[in-house]
Amino acid sequence: MENEKQLKVSAIKNGTVLDHIPSGQLFKVIDILHLSECNNQITIGFNLESKMYGRKGIIKIADRYFADEELNYIALVAPNATVNIIKDFEVVEKKKLSIPDTVVGTVKCGNPVCVTNHEPIKTIFKTVVKDGKVQLLCHYCEKTTDVNDLTIIRNSR
Amino acid sequence: MSKSLISITDFSKDEMLHILDVAAYFEKNKMQSFLSGKVVASLFFEPSTRTRLSFETAANRLGAKVIGFADTRNTSITKGESLKDTIKMVSNYADLIIMRHPLEGSSRYASEISSLPVINAGDGANQHPTQTLLDMYTMRETQGTLENLCINMVGDLKYGRTVHSLIQAMYYFHPRFIFTSPNELTMPEQYKEFLRQHEIPFTETDSLVGHLNEADILYMTRVQQERFTDPMEYEKVKNVYRLDASMLRSVKSNMKILHPLPRVNEIAQDVDDTPYAYYFKQAENGMYVRMAIIAYLLGYK
Numbered sequence: 418m419e420n421e422k423q424l425k426v427s428a429i430k431n432g433t434v435l436d437h438i439p440s441g442q443l444f445k446v447i448d449i450l451h452l453s454e455c456n457n458q459i460t461i462g463f464n465l466e467s468k469m470y471g472r473k474g475i476i477k478i479a480d481r482y483f484a485d486e487e488l489n490y491i492a493l494v495a496p497n498a499t500v501n502i503i504k505d506f507e508v509v510e511k512k513k514l515s516i517p518d519t520v521v522g523t524v525k526c527g528n529p530v531c532v533t534n535h536e537p538i539k540t541i542f543k544t545v546v547k548d549g550k551v552q553l554l555c556h557y558c559e560k561t562t563d564v565n566d567l568t569i570i571r572n573s574r
Numbered sequence: 575m576s577k578s579l580i581s582i583t584d585f586s587k588d589e590m591l592h593i594l595d596v597a598a599y600f601e602k603n604k605m606q607s608f609l610s611g612k613v614v615a616s617l618f619f620e621p622s623t624r625t626r627l628s629f630e631t632a633a634n635r636l637g638a639k640v641i642g643f644a645d646t647r648n649t650s651i652t653k654g655e656s657l658k659d660t661i662k663m664v665s666n667y668a669d670l671i672i673m674r675h676p677l678e679g680s681s682r683y684a685s686e687i688s689s690l691p692v693i694n695a696g697d698g699a700n701q702h703p704t705q706t707l708l709d710m711y712t713m714r715e716t717q718g719t720l721e722n723l724c725i726n727m728v729g730d731l732k733y734g735r736t737v738h739s740l741i742q743a744m745y746y747f748h749p750r751f752i753f754t755s756p757n758e759l760t761m762p763e764q765y766k767e768f769l770r771q772h773e774i775p776f777t778e779t780d781s782l783v784g785h786l787n788e789a790d791i792l793y794m795t796r797v798q799q800e801r802f803t804d805p806m807e808y809e810k811v812k813n814v815y816r817l818d819a820s821m822l823r824s825v826k827s828n829m830k831i832l833h834p835l836p837r838v839n840e841i842a843q844d845v846d847d848t849p850y851a852y853y854f855k856q857a858e859n860g861m862y863v864r865m866a867i868i869a870y871l872l873g874y875k
């Protein structure tokens with residue numbers, strides 16, 4: 418019975434559940450999906466206990482499904498996050514995230530003298546994976562930004 | 575979108591060699607008129623008299639008219655006009671844009687918003703591809719070939735954009751590199767990794783005299799004071815990396831000294847009178863190479 422009560426608070430009938438987001442990256446994920454501009458019902462859990470990841474975040478967005486390209490941007494900040502597609506309270510699909518080849522908009526170039534930080538230009542990066550580390554190569558200044566230092570551009574769409 | 579030259583990697587090996595051949599033709603035929611009726615815009619958002627004069631003379635020697643500005647004083651840019659608006663406006667007037675700008679990536683951006691070919695004359699510390707092509711032209715002119723050269727790069731290998739671009743361009747021609755620099759200014763890992771991937775041999779040293787006698791090309795660069803956090807360290811390095819005529823006694827007879835200029839302390843005046851000094855001719859070559867690039871991008875050569 419207790420279990421059922423918990424479910425009533427957090428379960429959604431239809432929509433998307435993002436789980437296993439490291440707590441420190443939760444707000445970056447919110448910005449990547451532009452959830453602050455979203456009118457759907459959203460439940461956000463922060464600093465939840467997780468056996469696997471220490472403290473995790475979880476985001477449940479009712480009545481909304483995202484394109485794979487949009488979801489894959491999450492892999493830049495939370496590669497181990499899971500995506501569950503919910504229909505009629507059931508998980509109908511589990512998606513695995515993969516690092517996108519190109520990243521358009523969304524992320525700021527880490528080079529302070531890059532033209533994209535001074536003119537209203539949409540950023541474009543190529544992702545480069547080396548020794549398991551992901552870096553973003555700027556199409557404009559040709560410098561790389563480490564994914565651990567990513568700044569997400571809010572309202573970039 | 576027209577073909578532009580923003581990074582040296584925008585040109586294939588064949589295109590680079592084609593530019594060098596056309597430049598050699600222009601060196602023998604310095605006055606041309608086939609661009610009469612064309613207008614070249616020379617936009618220097620950051621002053622560089624040397625580079626600007628080289629480009630503008632090149633355009634003039636092809637018969638083109640030149641418009642533009644040498645710095646942003648007395649322009650609407652100081653009133654806050656965006657780069658996009660300046661480029662859009664100039665694109666209505668001219669046939670080709672030459673542009674230097676302190677922000678990195680600015681020329682790439684300009685080439686995307688303009689319908690005209692854009693030549694990058696330097697975007698911050700990022701790229702300066704016409705310098706690379708004139709370096710290659712000079713190497714081929716002095717050695718008769720670009721193949722199998724031993725190139726000793728000296729000075730600021732960490733921040734020097736000319737040495738980085740030169741590595742990206744020369745890897746086609748089986749070179750061997752010697753990287754001579756103080757410990758603070760060594761070649762960045764990404765370029766060494768690039769060379770390892772392409773199995774191009776290189777040696778690193780902090781001794782200027784140590785490998786002088788192996789080189790076909792001695793590529794000197796400026797060691798700038800502002801790169802050092804400790805001024806004492808700069809004073810030490812400045813004197814260690816100073817080439818003078820007495821150090822050249824046993825170098826290879828075909829060896830030539832290149833320098834992107836301006837030099838400060840790196841090369842003593844007495845080197846100018848040796849048969850190895852080639853940096854002034856190198857600067858002159860820049861004009862022929864820029865003529866070739868302008869003509870190529872406008873579809874003439």
Ligand SMILES: [Zn+2]
Binds near residue numbers: 527531532555560679
């Ligand atoms: Zn950038």
